């Protein structure tokens with residue numbers, strides 16, 4: 573079997589060979605170690621601006637191909653796919669360059685800063701016949717997929733309300749607070765996308781309008797971004813989703829889905845470093861369930877490699893990333909103008925289902941080099 577992708581070259585179909593680009597906190601604690609758990613994928617290259625990290629991590633993972641950003645083209649020549657773990661404002665450029673070189677792209681969330689960026693990524697991937705996936709790890713995670721099934725089953729009745737809080741303390745100096753919102757900084761791009769994405773996959777619809785307010789403590793940490801933003805999203809069928817995401821509060825990761833007959837609370841809901849939990853109340857009965865912790869990164873890498881090997885469009889595709897980014901933009905516009913912002917309708921696309929559940933065992937937590945956790949490690 574041959575694969576589409578790199579122009580004019582036939583490659584081994586056994587394993588997809590990856591370069592991980594950007595060796596910050598997430599790459600070191602979750603992405604690089606995940607390759608030990610992916611039979612159809614192989615880590616062959618890393619790309620980093622930090623020579624000490626390149627040396628140490630190259631040695632640790634036994635890699636021949638270790639590159640700076642200036643050598644990105646060389647990295648692209650050595651691999652089938654890139655996993656982009658860069659700050660949000662760099663996703664577009666590095667994805668477009670990879671796709672143009674015929675290299676498949678797995679890109680961290682949020683997909684990019686603007687809808688135009690997202691469309692450029694989708695178009696370049698399409699015209700170069702490469703796969704593009706946004707790393708929505710929860711689309712393969714049992715707790716979320718069971719929540720989707722529960723919502724679809726009717727056991728909660730008619731699902732009317734989604735409500736969520738996702739917060740953590742982000743340290744001064746972290747790229748999440750040093751980049752302006754116009755450049756992809758701030759809690760809505762970083763954490764709000766999880767709440768937006770969950771509301772969309774639980775309601776299985778797109779919001780028609782959003783209304784948002786931001787609030788800031790004074791202080792240098794939040795000079796460039798909002799400390800927190802609260803949002804109301806109106807969905808078809810007279811349903812409402814509300815959420816608050818914050819960089820200035822203790823770690824909370826929770827959503828509730830409330831129907832005419834019952835309530836599901838997921839807490840923690842969005843994390844990768846701890847077991848996720850559900851509490852379901854229907855009528856008089858309440859039951860709780862703790863889901864086993866899995867390696868969510870190994871899962872999504874394996875799934876993406878499988879899509880590449882089978883020449884199949886991933887779910888979540890670039891369109892899924894775009895659907896969230898347009899809502900993030902509308903939220904910031906609403907917070908600025910203090911008015912509700914209407915969203916045009918979107919064509920129906922695939923949404924995650926229980927069929928996407930894949931489980932890979934969890935791994936221990938590696939020590940990081942020159943990479944600070946923003947704190948909660950969830951987003």
Ligand code: NDP
Nearest residue numbers: 594595596597598620621622657658659660680681950951
């Ligand atoms: P970090 O700030 O820890 O790391 C980003 C890395 O990008 C840096 O360490 C650096 O690596 C590289 N980089 C290249 N250019 C720049 C630049 N101009 N400014 C800053 N860094 C640069 O961020 P995270 O690892 O936490 O996040 C990276 C991406 O992953 C983001 O898109 C984020 O939204 C996403 N993310 C996803 C999570 C999930 O659960 N799916 C969790 C956390 C983050 P180097 O020194 O090697 O060049």
